[in-house]
Amino acid sequence: MDGWSITSRPGQPSPVRAGRLPRVQHHWSWTATAWSPGPAPLRIPAASRVHPLRHAGTGGLGMALEEELAMLTGERDDEEELPDLEMPVVGHNADLLSLFRQKEKDLVLAAKLGKALLERNQDLSKQYEKMHKDLNEKLEHLEQEKHELRRRLERREGEWEGRVAELETDVQQLQCELELHQVQLREADRDKTKAISELSEQNHRLLEQLSSHLVTTPQGHSRVVALLPPVKLLFRAELSLRQIRPGRLSSQQSTDTDSHQSYLRTGAAEVEKQLSTQVHSLRGDFREKSMSTRQHMTGLETLQAEIKMLSERKMELERRVHIMLEENELLQSTVDDFRERTLVLEKQCQEKDLQLRQSQLELQEVQVSHRQLTSRLEELSEEHSLHGLTPHPSSLLCEIEQSMEQEEQEQEREQLRLQLWEAYCEVRSLCSHLRGNDITDSALSTDSSMDDSSETSSAKDVPTGSLHTGLLELRRLTQNLLDGNESTGSRRSDEEALEEQVRKMGEELREVRELHEAEQDKTRSGQGELLQLHNQMALLSVEMCSLREDNQRMRVMAEIREPSEQLQSAIRDRDDAIAKKKAVEMELAKCKIDIMSLNSQLLDAIQQKLNLSQQLEAWQDDMHRVIDQQLMDKHQDEWRSAPPSLSRAHGSQSSRRAHRISDQDKRLFSFFKKN
Structure with missing residues (x-):
C-alpha cells in the first residue's frame, strides 16, 4: 500500500505569525506501511467499518482524511460505551482486514490523484513555456517595430533636410533673379523716360516750326525752309534795285545780280537736302525707340508672371515643409509612446513576478503542512492497525499499559487536532490573502487561539469538510492567480531566467539608446556638413547670378559687335559655364559619397548590435x-545517497517503491528541482 508521507516531530506545531508564513523546504517521497506487532490493541467502532471513500470522486482523499479524523475523535466515546472484551478475535481481524483493503483503495485513489496533479503540472508548464515564447515574440515584434520606426524617422529627416536645402537654393536663386529683373526694369524705365523726353522736345520743336510756316506737307516744309534765305536775299536785292533808278544800271551790275541769284538758289537746294536727311533719321530713331519700349513692356509682363509663379511655388514649398515638420513630430510622439509602453510592461511584469513568488511560497507552506498531517495520520493508522492485530492481554499490567498508551494517544490526538487547526487557519489566511483581504486579524486570532489550546481544545476541532473545501478554494485561487499573471509559477528557475532576460533587454535597450545618441551625434555632424554645403551652394548660386548678369551684359555688348566677336565671346562664356558646372557636380558627388558612407556606417553598427544580441542569447x-x-x-546524487537507516527500516517496501517511481518521480524532480 503506497501513500504520501513526510516525517514530522510530534508536539512541535509550525508557528503562524501575523502577516507572515513560515518558510519550509518541501520534498516528495513515497513510503509504505509495514506489519509489526504492537503492545496493545485498539477498538474500532462499528460506524467506521463501511468507509465513505468507496463513493468518493476526485475529492476522495480529503473525505477519507475527514472521516479518519472523525473516527479518531469519537473513538474514546465508543470505547466507553461498547463492551469489546467479549468480542471474538476472528471477527475483529476480519473488520481490520476490510478496513485495510479500503485504505489500500484510498491510497490507490490518492496515487491516481497525484498522477493527475503531475499531469496538470506538466500541462501548466507547457502553457507557461508557450506564454513565455509568445512574450518573447511580442517583445521581438516591438523591437522590430521600434527599429522600423527609427529608420523611417531617419529617412524622413533626410528627405526633409534635402527638400529644405533644395527650397533654400531655389529661394536664393529666385531672389537673385528678382534683383536682376528689378535692376533691368529700372534701367529700362530710365531709358524710356529719356527717350520720351527727347522725342517730346523734338516733336515740340517741329510743331513750332510747322505752326510758324503753316505748311501741310513735308515737301513744302522743306522747300519753304530751303527758300527762306534766297527769298530774303531776293527781297534785299529787290529793295536795292528799287532804290536805283531805272535806266541807270550798267552791264557789270546786271551780271552781279544774276550771279547772286544763282548762288542763293544753290544754297537753298543744299539746305533742303540736309533738312530732308535729318527728318528721315529722326523718323528711324523714333521707330526704334517705340519698338524697344514695346519689348520692355513684354519683358516686364513676363517678369511679373515669373514673380507670381515663384511666389506660389514658395508658398507651396513652405506648406510642404510645415507638413514634414508635423509628420516628424508625429513620429517622435509615436516613439515616445512605444518607450512608455515598454516601461509599463516591464513594471507590470515585475509586479506579476513578485505576486507569483509570494503565492508560490504560501502554496508550498500549505502543501508541507498538509503532507505533515497526512504522514501523521498514516502513522496513527499504522499504529492503530498494529495494535488491533495483537492478541488481547488478560493481565492487570497489560490493562495499565493499555490505559497509559490510551492517554498518550489522547495527547497525540490533541496535538493532531492542534496541527489540523493550524493547517486550517493557514489555508484560510492564504485564501483571504489571495482574495486581497487583510490576514493580520486571522493570524492574530490563530496565535491567540493556539495560546489557550489546553483550555479550549474542543473549540479547535476542524469542521467536517472545511479543510478539503479550503484546500480546493486555495487551489482555485492559485490557478486563477497563475492564469491572471500569465505564468505557471512552479518553476522559479524559469522566472529567474525571465527576470534575467528582462534585465538583459533593459541593458540592450540602454545600449541601443547610447548607440542611437551616437548616431544622432553623427547625424548632427552630417547636418553641419550639409549646412556648409548649403552655404557653398548659396555662394555658387550667387556666382551663377553674377555670371548671368555678365552674360546679359555680354549679350547687350554683342548686339553692337561683329558676328565673329560675338561668337567667340559666346564660346568662351560657354566653356566657363561648363567648367563651373563640372566643379559644382564634383562637389555634389563628394557630398553624396559622404552621406552614403555615413549610412553604411550606421547599417554596420546596427548589424553588429544584432550579431552581439544573437551571441548573447546563444x-x-x-x-x-x-x-x-x-x-x-x-x-x-542526493537521491542515490539516501540515509541508510531509512533503507534498513523499509527494506521490504523499497523494492516495490523503486518500480513505481520511474516516470512520475522523474517528472516530479524535473518540476521541483529548481525550487
Missing part, C-alpha cells in the same frame, strides 16, 4: 543548459 541558452544539467546531477 550564451544564455548554453548557461541554462549547463545549470539544468548540474542540478539534475546533484538531485540524482
Whole structure:
C-alpha cells in the first residue's frame, strides 16, 4: 500500500505569525506501511467499518482524511460505551482486514490523484513555456517595430533636410533673379523716360516750326525752309534795285545780280537736302525707340508672371515643409509612446513576478503542512492497525499499559487536532490573502487561539469538510492567480531566467539608446556638413547670378559687335559655364559619397548590435543548459545517497517503491528541482 508521507516531530506545531508564513523546504517521497506487532490493541467502532471513500470522486482523499479524523475523535466515546472484551478475535481481524483493503483503495485513489496533479503540472508548464515564447515574440515584434520606426524617422529627416536645402537654393536663386529683373526694369524705365523726353522736345520743336510756316506737307516744309534765305536775299536785292533808278544800271551790275541769284538758289537746294536727311533719321530713331519700349513692356509682363509663379511655388514649398515638420513630430510622439509602453510592461511584469513568488511560497507552506498531517495520520493508522492485530492481554499490567498508551494517544490526538487547526487557519489566511483581504486579524486570532489550546481544545476541532473545501478554494485561487499573471509559477528557475532576460533587454535597450545618441551625434555632424554645403551652394548660386548678369551684359555688348566677336565671346562664356558646372557636380558627388558612407556606417553598427544580441542569447541558452544539467546531477546524487537507516527500516517496501517511481518521480524532480 503506497501513500504520501513526510516525517514530522510530534508536539512541535509550525508557528503562524501575523502577516507572515513560515518558510519550509518541501520534498516528495513515497513510503509504505509495514506489519509489526504492537503492545496493545485498539477498538474500532462499528460506524467506521463501511468507509465513505468507496463513493468518493476526485475529492476522495480529503473525505477519507475527514472521516479518519472523525473516527479518531469519537473513538474514546465508543470505547466507553461498547463492551469489546467479549468480542471474538476472528471477527475483529476480519473488520481490520476490510478496513485495510479500503485504505489500500484510498491510497490507490490518492496515487491516481497525484498522477493527475503531475499531469496538470506538466500541462501548466507547457502553457507557461508557450506564454513565455509568445512574450518573447511580442517583445521581438516591438523591437522590430521600434527599429522600423527609427529608420523611417531617419529617412524622413533626410528627405526633409534635402527638400529644405533644395527650397533654400531655389529661394536664393529666385531672389537673385528678382534683383536682376528689378535692376533691368529700372534701367529700362530710365531709358524710356529719356527717350520720351527727347522725342517730346523734338516733336515740340517741329510743331513750332510747322505752326510758324503753316505748311501741310513735308515737301513744302522743306522747300519753304530751303527758300527762306534766297527769298530774303531776293527781297534785299529787290529793295536795292528799287532804290536805283531805272535806266541807270550798267552791264557789270546786271551780271552781279544774276550771279547772286544763282548762288542763293544753290544754297537753298543744299539746305533742303540736309533738312530732308535729318527728318528721315529722326523718323528711324523714333521707330526704334517705340519698338524697344514695346519689348520692355513684354519683358516686364513676363517678369511679373515669373514673380507670381515663384511666389506660389514658395508658398507651396513652405506648406510642404510645415507638413514634414508635423509628420516628424508625429513620429517622435509615436516613439515616445512605444518607450512608455515598454516601461509599463516591464513594471507590470515585475509586479506579476513578485505576486507569483509570494503565492508560490504560501502554496508550498500549505502543501508541507498538509503532507505533515497526512504522514501523521498514516502513522496513527499504522499504529492503530498494529495494535488491533495483537492478541488481547488478560493481565492487570497489560490493562495499565493499555490505559497509559490510551492517554498518550489522547495527547497525540490533541496535538493532531492542534496541527489540523493550524493547517486550517493557514489555508484560510492564504485564501483571504489571495482574495486581497487583510490576514493580520486571522493570524492574530490563530496565535491567540493556539495560546489557550489546553483550555479550549474542543473549540479547535476542524469542521467536517472545511479543510478539503479550503484546500480546493486555495487551489482555485492559485490557478486563477497563475492564469491572471500569465505564468505557471512552479518553476522559479524559469522566472529567474525571465527576470534575467528582462534585465538583459533593459541593458540592450540602454545600449541601443547610447548607440542611437551616437548616431544622432553623427547625424548632427552630417547636418553641419550639409549646412556648409548649403552655404557653398548659396555662394555658387550667387556666382551663377553674377555670371548671368555678365552674360546679359555680354549679350547687350554683342548686339553692337561683329558676328565673329560675338561668337567667340559666346564660346568662351560657354566653356566657363561648363567648367563651373563640372566643379559644382564634383562637389555634389563628394557630398553624396559622404552621406552614403555615413549610412553604411550606421547599417554596420546596427548589424553588429544584432550579431552581439544573437551571441548573447546563444550564451544564455548554453548557461541554462549547463545549470539544468548540474542540478539534475546533484538531485540524482542526493537521491542515490539516501540515509541508510531509512533503507534498513523499509527494506521490504523499497523494492516495490523503486518500480513505481520511474516516470512520475522523474517528472516530479524535473518540476521541483529548481525550487
